[in-house]
Amino acid sequence: LRGSSVAFRCSYSYREGETVRETAWSKGHIKQHNWKRVELSDLASYENRSVYLGDRQHNCSLAIHDVQGNDSGYYYFRFDTDTYGWRSRAGESVHLSVTELSARVHPERVRAGDDVTLECGTSCYRPPGTVWFKDGRPVANLTFQAQPGDSGNYSCAIEGQESDPSDPVALDVQYAPLNMSIEVSQPGDVAEGSSVNPTCSAVANPAADNYTWYGASVSSSSSSAMLWVGSGQVLTLPPGKASHAGLYLCQARNSVGENSREALLTGYHTDSEYMYHRLSQNVQCLPGVFQEQCHDYENTMNMKNINNHLFPGHLNNLASCDHNTCVSKGESNEYSSMIAVQ
Known part of the structure; x- marks a missing residue:
């Protein structure tokens, strides 16, 4: 295994009375298109990695540390005595095969x-x-x-x-659209006649390739009255009018599944002008979730909580939000506008 250590267990014998003068290991090596045995001591890549564990008696074991892929091949042992030398033949070699993890x-x-x-x-x-x-x-x-x-x-x-x-090997986890959000092209107050183009986005794998918008006017009191109003990530609305107020739903879809997000758009007007106003998402009444303290508004909101969803309806003077209910007090002839993302 690449990166590990390997030991060749080896023993040798010779005629009685002889004295071993030299031992060496070599590796089959191709050099200048010719195959030959090259001693490990002459190969720089084995420096400080190959260790002779044997002796000049009968042990010829060898260890190689931090094995690399190019260490694969055939290894040969030799020894010389006072009177003769011995070289391992092809059938007496050791073959090392290095595998990758x-x-x-x-x-x-x-x-x-x-x-x-x-x-x-x-x-x-x-x-x-x-x-x-x-x-x-x-x-x-x-x-x-x-x-x-x-x-x-x-x-x-x-x-x-x-x-x-x-x-490394890659893991690809595919999932339906998540973390959906709806943003408006112009934050703050927008005068009547200007465009307010909601943009829908989602995190998905593969990326969402289908966005569909549905809408319901302020006169509707249930989601069943929502109708198709457009396709694509950006919903293009005509210049702002009071009739645009209502609930908008963006549905994102990919090959795994779909998800949706809702936004409530209501109008603000006085006797002489009509405006859209976008409030921070921190000021909202979310079903089952209360993120931050609600602020006081002295206007009448065309909004109510139905079946744990924000739908157009009637709610006087939004004053505070609790765990799951929108609470109101007071009266006014003005309309406060809100884009509340649920």
């Missing part, structure tokens, strides 16, 4: 929620002690249910040899 992810492409298994091994065996990394960070579980954040490059290494990991 391989990271495998099963399957490599999944959908969120599918089971994933990580396997680390070589073509010969599966090492007993391995560690895993995702984008360079340790991974604890070798079997898990895939989530969107699990996409990335995975590699493994022998425990204790973390600096020499396998080549």
Whole structure:
């Protein structure tokens, strides 16, 4: 295995009364298009990596540390005595085959929620002690249910040899649109006649390739009255009019599934002008979730909470939000406008 150490266990014998003067290991090597045996002591790549463990008696063992791919090949031993020399023949050589550590992810492409298994091994065996990394960070579980954040490059290494990991393999987790948001082209107050073009975005894998918009006017009191109003990430509305006020829903879709997001647009006007006004998403009444303290508004909101969704209706003077209910007080002849993203 690349990066590990290997030992050739070897013994030799000679005629009684002889004295061994020299021993050496060589490797079959192609040099200038010719194959020949080259002693390891003459190969710079083996310097400080090959260690002769034997002696000049009967032990001829050899160790090679930090094995590399180009260490693969045939190795030969020789010894010389006072009167003769011995060279190992082809059938007496040692063949070293260096394998790479391989990271495998099963399957490599999944959908969120599918089971994933990580396997680390070589073509010969599966090492007993391995560690895993995702984008360079340790991974604890070798079997898990895939989530969107699990996409990335995975590699493994022998425990204790973390600096020499396998080549990475990619895991692609596909999922339906998430983290949807709706933004408006012009923040703040926009005079009547100006354009307000909501933009819908989503995080998805593969990317969402279909955006559809639906809308319901302020006169409607349920989502069943919502009608198709456009396609694409940006909804192009005609210059602002009071009739544009209402609930808008963006639906994003990819090959895995779909998701949607709603935005409520209501109008603000006095006797002489009509304006759109966009408030921070921090000031909103979310079903089941209260993020920040609501502020006081002395206007009448054309909005109410129906079946845990914000739909057009009637609510006098939005004053505060609690856990799941919009609370109001007071009266006014003016209309406050809001784009509240749910």
